[in-house]
Amino acid sequence: xxxxxxxxxxAILISGVSASQLGFTLSVxxxxxxxxxxxxxxxxxxxxxxxxxxxxxxxxxxxxPRTDTPGAIDAGVPQYIELMVANWLNEGxxxxxxxxxxxxxxxxxxxxxxxxxxxxxxxxxxILEALEDEASDSEWYEFGNTLRExxxxxxxxxxxxxxxxxxxxxxEEGASQVLRYDPMPMYFNGDxxxxxxxxxxxxxx
Amino acid sequence: xxxxxxxxxxxxxxxSGISGGWAAKELTEKGLKxxxxxxxxxxxxxxGYLGEHAPNWKFPYQGKxxxxxxxxxxxxxxxxxxxxxxxTRQFWNNDKQNPYAMDEGKPFMWARADVVGGxxxxxxxxxxxxxxxxxxxxxxxxxxIPWPVGxxxxxxxxxxxxxxxxxxxxxxxxxxxxxxxxxxxxxxxxLEETINERLKKKAPDVTLTNGRVAILTEDLPGRSACHYCGxxxxxxxTGSYFSSQSSTLPxxxxxxxxxxxxxxxxxxxxxxxESGKISRVHVIDAMTKERMSFSAKIFFLCASTVGSTxxxxxxxxxxxxxxxxxxxxxxxxxxxxxxLGLSGAGVFLDNMDSYYHGNRPTGLYIPRFRNxxxxxxxxxxxxxxxxxxxxxxxxxxxxxxxKGFGASLKDSLRKPGPWIFALAGFTECLPNESNRMYLxxxxxxxxxxxxxxxxxxxxxxxxxxxxxxKIQADRLLKAAGAVFSLLxxxxxxxxxxxxxxxxxxxxxxxxxxxxxxxxxxxHDVPNLFITDGSFMTSASCVNPSLTYMAFTARACDYAAKQxxxxxx
Numbered sequence: 130x131x132x133x134x135x136x137x138x139x140a141i142l143i144s145g146v147s148a149s150q151l152g153f154t155l156s157v158x159x160x161x162x163x164x165x166x167x168x169x170x171x172x173x174x175x176x177x178x179x180x181x182x183x184x185x186x187x188x189x190x191x192x193x194p195r196t197d198t199p200g201a202i203d204a205g206v207p208q209y210i211e212l213m214v215a216n217w218l219n220e221g222x223x224x225x226x227x228x229x230x231x232x233x234x235x236x237x238x239x240x241x242x243x244x245x246x247x248x249x250x251x252x253x254x255x256i257l258e259a260l261e262d263e264a265s266d267s268e269w270y271e272f273g274n275t276l277r278e279x280x281x282x283x284x285x286x287x288x289x290x291x292x293x294x295x296x297x298x299x300x301e302e303g304a305s306q307v308l309r310y311d312p313m314p315m316y317f318n319g320d321x322x323x324x325x326x327x328x329x330x331x332x333x334x
Numbered sequence: 335x336x337x338x339x340x341x342x343x344x345x346x347x348x349x350s351g352i353s354g355g356w357a358a359k360e361l362t363e364k365g366l367k368x369x370x371x372x373x374x375x376x377x378x379x380x381x382g383y384l385g386e387h388a389p390n391w392k393f394p395y396q397g398k399x400x401x402x403x404x405x406x407x408x409x410x411x412x413x414x415x416x417x418x419x420x421x422t423r424q425f426w427n428n429d430k431q432n433p434y435a436m437d438e439g440k441p442f443m444w445a446r447a448d449v450v451g452g453x454x455x456x457x458x459x460x461x462x463x464x465x466x467x468x469x470x471x472x473x474x475x476x477x478x479i480p481w482p483v484g485x486x487x488x489x490x491x492x493x494x495x496x497x498x499x500x501x502x503x504x505x506x507x508x509x510x511x512x513x514x515x516x517x518x519x520x521x522x523x524x525l526e527e528t529i530n531e532r533l534k535k536k537a538p539d540v541t542l543t544n545g546r547v548a549i550l551t552e553d554l555p556g557r558s559a560c561h562y563c564g565x566x567x568x569x570x571x572t573g574s575y576f577s578s579q580s581s582t583l584p585x586x587x588x589x590x591x592x593x594x595x596x597x598x599x600x601x602x603x604x605x606x607x608e609s610g611k612i613s614r615v616h617v618i619d620a621m622t623k624e625r626m627s628f629s630a631k632i633f634f635l636c637a638s639t640v641g642s643t644x645x646x647x648x649x650x651x652x653x654x655x656x657x658x659x660x661x662x663x664x665x666x667x668x669x670x671x672x673x674l675g676l677s678g679a680g681v682f683l684d685n686m687d688s689y690y691h692g693n694r695p696t697g698l699y700i701p702r703f704r705n706x707x708x709x710x711x712x713x714x715x716x717x718x719x720x721x722x723x724x725x726x727x728x729x730x731x732x733x734x735x736x737k738g739f740g741a742s743l744k745d746s747l748r749k750p751g752p753w754i755f756a757l758a759g760f761t762e763c764l765p766n767e768s769n770r771m772y773l774x775x776x777x778x779x780x781x782x783x784x785x786x787x788x789x790x791x792x793x794x795x796x797x798x799x800x801x802x803x804k805i806q807a808d809r810l811l812k813a814a815g816a817v818f819s820l821l822x823x824x825x826x827x828x829x830x831x832x833x834x835x836x837x838x839x840x841x842x843x844x845x846x847x848x849x850x851x852x853x854x855x856x857h858d859v860p861n862l863f864i865t866d867g868s869f870m871t872s873a874s875c876v877n878p879s880l881t882y883m884a885f886t887a888r889a890c891d892y893a894a895k896q897x898x899x900x901x902x
Contacts, residue, residue, distance in 0.1 A: 163388035163421060169396050193744050200744075209396060217395055219402075257739050270735050279398070291734065294747065298730045299396040304389065307748050308730075312387055314562040314692035319523035323689035328748040329729040333564040333693065334390050334397040334419060 169212070170205035170300060176215035180244065184233055185210055185289070187246035191253045192293040199302040201293055209296035210289065222281050222288065229285020260286035304331035343369040343593070344897065346615050346630040348600050348645065350374075351452025353866040353882045354636035355578025355586075356495070360890035361634070362591035366897065369593045369628055370586075371617060373637075374448040376596040377425075379579040382449075383569025385421030393420050406430065414445050414833070417456050417567035425455050425569075435774045435787040442771075442788030443830035444640055450596050451579035453638070453833070454879075456567045459547045459575050459696070460722065461501050462876035463492050463512045467706075471762075472872050475716045477795075478668065478765035481871045482843040482852035483885075485512070491884040498585075499576045499883065500554050503546035511701040511720075511876070517551045519544040520560075523725045524688035525753045526698055529814040536813035540703045545696035545722060548576035548880075556584065564693030575695070597621050599781055602649040603633060603658055603862070611861040611902075612658075618781045632861045632893050632902050636886065639669075639835040639867040640771055644786050646839065647773045659839075659856040665849055666772050668765040668840050669790055670873040672832035673800050675825070677721065678807030679756035680816025689727070689750065697723040700757070700810070702875055704802065715798040719761035719875045721807070726754050755814065759803030762875040764795050765837055769829075790829040800826060834878055836870035854889035861902050865889050 177185060189201035189210060201207070214226055233256075237245045241252060248256075264270075269280050269287035283291070297303040304310045308331040344366035347357045354370060361368045390397050400420070404412035411426040412418050418426060427446035434444055447453045466485040473480040489512070496515040504519040522530075522544075530542045549566070550559045550573075557573035557580060566575050573580030586592040597620040604627070606613035614627045635642035643666055649658035657665045704710055704718040728751030736743065769791065773784035804821050811819040842848025845857035850869050856862040865886035867878055874881075896902040 161384055163385045163392050166388070166392045168391050169394060170391065192739050194740055196741050196744065213395060213398070217398060217401075254739055261737055261739075265737070270737065279401075287735075294730065294734050295398065296396060298747070299390040299393075301389065301391045304391065307744070310389070311691075312389065312563060317521055317560075317562045317690070317692035317694045319521050319526065319690045319694070320685075320688050321691050323687050323750065327689065327750075329727065329750045330693075331390065332729065334393060334421070 168205070168301060170209040170296065172208075172212055174208065174212045174215050176211050181230060181234065182207065182211065183246040184230065184244065187253060188233075188257065188289055189293045189296075191250070191257055192290055193297045194250075198307045201297050204297050204300035204302035206293055206296040206300065209300070210292045213292050213296070218288075219281065222279070222283075225283070225285055226288050229288070232285075257286065260284075298331070299334070341630050342628045343367050343630040345369075345632045345634060345893075346371065346628055347634040347636055348615070349452060349636035349638065349641065349866065350450050350578055350583065350594065351447065351636065351638065351866075352454045352457070352578060352879050353886045354452065354634070355454060355582030356883050356886040357634045357636050357865060357890055358578075358586040358592055358594075359582040360887050361894060362586040362589040364890070364894040365591065366894060367591050367593075368586065369595065369630065370583075371598040371600055371615065372450045372452070372594065372596045373599045373620060373641075374450060374452065374596060377449040377451055377455075377579065379451075379573075379584070380569075380571035383571055384424055385568040386571055387563060388421055388568075410436075410443055411445060413443060413828075413831070417458075421565060421568040422456060425449050425451075425567075432779060433785060435777050435785045437787065437789070440789055440791060441828055442790050443828045444786070444788070444835075445830070445833045446638070446641075450594065451577055451583070454577040455569055455579060457577075457833075457879060458877065459549055459566060460699075460877040461496075461499065461514065461546050461548045461880040462699075462720075463514055464488075464874045464876065464881050465510050465512055467510055468872065468874040468876075471717060471874075472765070477716070478872050479840070479842045479844070479847055482841055487852075488881075488884050488888065491888040492880065495880070495883040495887050498581065499548050499880075500550045500552075500557065501546055501548050501880075502544070502551040504544045506541055506543050506701075508541060508701055510706055514546060514880075516546075520547075520549075520551060520694055520696065522698070523690060523753075524685040525682055525755065526725055528684045529682075529755060532815050533810065533813055537810055540700050540810065542723075543699055543701065545699045547696040549695055550574050557581070560695065562692030562694065564695065566695050599783070600637065600645050601625075601781065601783055602645060605649065605651050605653060605658055605859065607653060610859070612859055620781075623781070631897055632863065634889075634893075635862070635864040635868075636866045639838055639870075640786055642864055642866055642868050643771060643838040644773065644783075648783060654858070659849055659858045659862055661858050662845060662847055662849060664767075664840060664847060666838050667767050667770045668837040669769045669771055669788070670763040670765055670834075670836040670870065671790075671829055672763060672834045672873065672875065672877075673761045673792065673796050673827050674758060674832045675800070675827045676822040677757045677759040677803045678811050678819055678821045679754055680811035680814060680819040682753040682755055682815065683817050684815060685753065697725060699723065704806075713802065715795045715802060717762040717764075717795070717799070717875065719759045719799050719803045721757040721759055721803070724754075724756045724758070726756075728752055728754060755811070755816070757803075757807045757810065759800065759807065760832065760875055760877070761796060761799035761803060763873045764793060765840070765872055766793055769837075771838060788829070792826045792829065797826065800824070834867070834873070836867040836873050836878060839864050839868035840871045841869045842871060853892040854885055855892070863889050863893055
């Protein structure tokens with residue numbers, strides 16, 4: 130099998146849309162392929178209030194902004210965070226998250242006169258930096274902690290950073306437009322030139 | 335009255351993993367009608383690999399673990415962090431449905447598959463020959479009993495299976511790690527070449543070579559060379575890595591002599607006093623709980639070390655009150671596993687402008703270098719260990735907990751960090767009578783079969799080997815030029831964590847102290863063969879699957895001849 134054949138197979142597996150455009154009908158069996166599932170961050174969720182949704186999106190975009198490449202909002206990170214908060218955080222983690230978000234929701238209008246998402250990028254950054262300063266003793270920042278389990282005691286700012294960064298680099302936009310994505314490399318070469326500006330590969334989990 | 339005895343099948347093979355697949359292939363190709371019984375779910379090669387090639391953004395939670403589900407249903411299997419995830423979970427045992435009796439004081443991790451193909455779908459694919467040194471070890475240092483088989487007996491069978499399996503690696507000519515029949519080796523990272531040059535000068539006692547893996551670099555009939563997508567354990571529809579699904583079961587199917595029955599839990603084997611042989615296998619259908627039995631001339635247990643011995647212990651009868659084929663009393667004993675774990679990892683700033691293309695599905699390997707010519711003076715242990723290595727370039731996952739926000743954070747996370755080169759020691763485990771498995775007296779599974787209980791502790795030799803692996807890793811990482819290195823701790827891996835369970839029905843020349851003879855045939859019951867890891871008389875320090883395959887093929891050749899001659 131050559132690279133082109135592989136990519137055709139992969140295209141069929143990965144994209145239900147292109148398969149149907151090509152006139153293929155997917156069997157029931159095929160539709161259960163994970164590669165053919167909808168993107169996780171398009172799963173419907175209705176957990177946050179509209180106001181909270183705006184705040185979370187603004188925080189995610191402050192952490193990973195759009196530059197000459199997509200940012201957190203482009204990559205569906207706000208939806209990812211809402212899904213993870215609604216379905217994945219345990220009770221204790223959820224309490225920390227909810228309190229952290231409630232603090233932003235109530236305190237910021239008192240201090241700045243308007244909600245977080247309405248502030249300038251500089252003000253938003255200043256607020257997150259202040260939260261990070263307060264949290265800097267957290268275990269979350271310890272060297273080499275990143276291959277561990279999710280730290281249940283991590284403060285709100287660490288939770289939202291982790292969910293944003295994870296949600297971004299595992300998204301299609303983050304993986305293929307900010308990192309480099311190649312599902313069918315076809316060969317291994319352990320010595321190709323790396324330019325100073327090159328990104329890492331998006332590695333399969 | 336003379337009546338020709340009618341059998342349902344010529345041979346029955348229990349298990350469809352690495353060993354069972356080989357038994358099915360060999361026996362069917364020799365013309366025997368074979369029934370393979372697999373306790374796990376049916377699975378179609380290729381179309382059944384539901385996680386294959388799925389990008390990260392398709393995973394539930396984009397790859398964060400479903401923690402509640404794992405804690406509730408997969409508390410043991412989910413500890414196999416290198417290959418258990420939502421892309422592979424369908425292959426694994428559900429611990430809640432199929433439990434064993436875990437003693438928290440003496441934990442033993444039993445990683446199990448639950449599909450046709452067994453653990454051959456999710457194995458690490460490392461394939462190494464045992465050496466003459468390994469087969470002689472027990473005899474020389476007195477731990478365990480001598481192997482009744484020498485390297486020269488099994489070498490042709492290694493070659494035979496290797497040509498079919500497809501193993502890539504590099505010939506080194508080392509006595510402690512005989513070369514296999516190799517396909518062309520996978521290329522190296524530039525950093526690995528750099529490290530190798532330094533080790534040649536500063537640590538000439540070690541050899542850095544390719545990990546020898548059952549992954550094709552050249553096409554074989556019906557199977558394509560590796561496409562380097564990375565996560566093999568999700569299944570490989572191109573058959574690039576060896577599994578019974580990709581290779582041996584299709585070969586057996588092609589003969590027209592194979593009947594494969596999934597969802598078939600073997601409860602026990604029935605011993606017939608009159609003939610002195612096993613007459614039937616008793617099976618419970620995992621879905622319907624229907625009971626049935628099948629007769630055959632010969633029976634091959636390939637249900638994994640623990641699984642096969644569980645069946646024998648549960649097949650006790652008047653004639654074999656302590657378990658079928660257990661007149662020696664050794665059944666269930668001499669359980670072994672390799673210890674594993676990080677010995678050391680170094681950070682390297684060499685070859686920073688070099689990168690890679692493709693996901694190479696193996697690291698390199700440092701074969702055993704301790705106690706090669708007799709006992710090393712500074713060694714407080716017998717035998718040795720090898721290192722599997724891993725080379726990786728730090729990415730966003732490692733930098734995730736950095737401080738900062740915005741464009742600069744995004745930019746630093748997207749770029750590669752330094753190189754890491756890690757050494758994971760796999761140490762030999764001595765055969766020890768007190769390390770054993772047995773059947774619970776009060777706990778049964780959902781079929782009413784007594785649960786397995788483990789009683790296993792690492793010995794002093796394993797502890798000392800593991801410590802030495804760490805000390806030597808420090809030396810080697812310095813010699814390799816690491817700017818900074820982190821050493822593993824002294825904790826031992828949980829017994830079973832190596833997923834190399836061996837022993838419990840060992841082979842030996844003396845029926846009074848072993849279960850099997852040199853042909854993997856029961857001393858007590860001539861039509862019973864056991865060719866999974868339970869036959870292992872010693873463990874070596876190398877990954878054992880290749881040895882199971884070679885012994886299975888050899889045992890099938892012997893058994894089929896016995897059947898042809900009318901002996902069995």
